[in-house]
Amino acid sequence: MIAALALLAAAAADPELRRELLAMEREEQAPFHEKALVDLGPADWERIGEIRKRNSARLAEIVAKRGWPGIGLVGRDGSNAAHIVAQPPTDLAYLTDRVLVNEGRKQVYGTQTEEGPDGKLRPMPVEDPKGLDRRRKSVGLGSERSYLRPVERIRRRPLP
Numbered sequence: 001m002i003a004a005l006a007l008l009a010a011a012a013a014d015p016e017l018r019r020e021l022l023a024m025e026r027e028e029q030a031p032f033h034e035k036a037l038v039d040l041g042p043a044d045w046e047r048i049g050e051i052r053k054r055n056s057a058r059l060a061e062i063v064a065k066r067g068w069p070g071i072g073l074v075g076r077d078g079s080n081a082a083h084i085v086a087q088p089p090t091d092l093a094y095l096t097d098r099v100l101v102n103e104g105r106k107q108v109y110g111t112q113t114e115e116g117p118d119g120k121l122r123p124m125p126v127e128d129p130k131g132l133d134r135r136r137k138s139v140g141l142g143s144e145r146s147y148l149r150p151v152e153r154i155r156r157r158p159l160p
Helices: 002-010 015-034 042-066 071-086 089-102 129-138 144-155
Strands: 113-115 121-123
Touching: 015 042, 015 071, 042 071, 042 089, 042 129, 121 144, 129 144
Parallel strands: none
Antiparallel strands: 113 121
């Protein structure tokens, strides 16, 4: 009896929506299956940001129209996929940079900072600094300067 209830709870009332959510999850995960995290370059991260932005917008449409896609609507795997898609792209940016910096590599989004020799806050080394603000924008982050300014204000030290 318990097994039958578990099967019913895992069944999707809307299999088409379930398939869409699973496809969105696969699309978001694909770049991480193609390359190791540390081997992803700026173009890869821009692609990831674009995918996440598009999927997040679609998920917002689904939630506005149907409510949160829970287990009863899309099954357990469909609901899990929705949770993955719902993770803010900014969270991925912070996590990615933290991992790269901890491995001694250049970060992608400039979210990890340090105090420079002049005492001013600045991002730790960044891959392709000229493209930094474009990558930040692709995942919903503000410019590097807008990120550092409030922190500097708190520290009471002016930006250069």
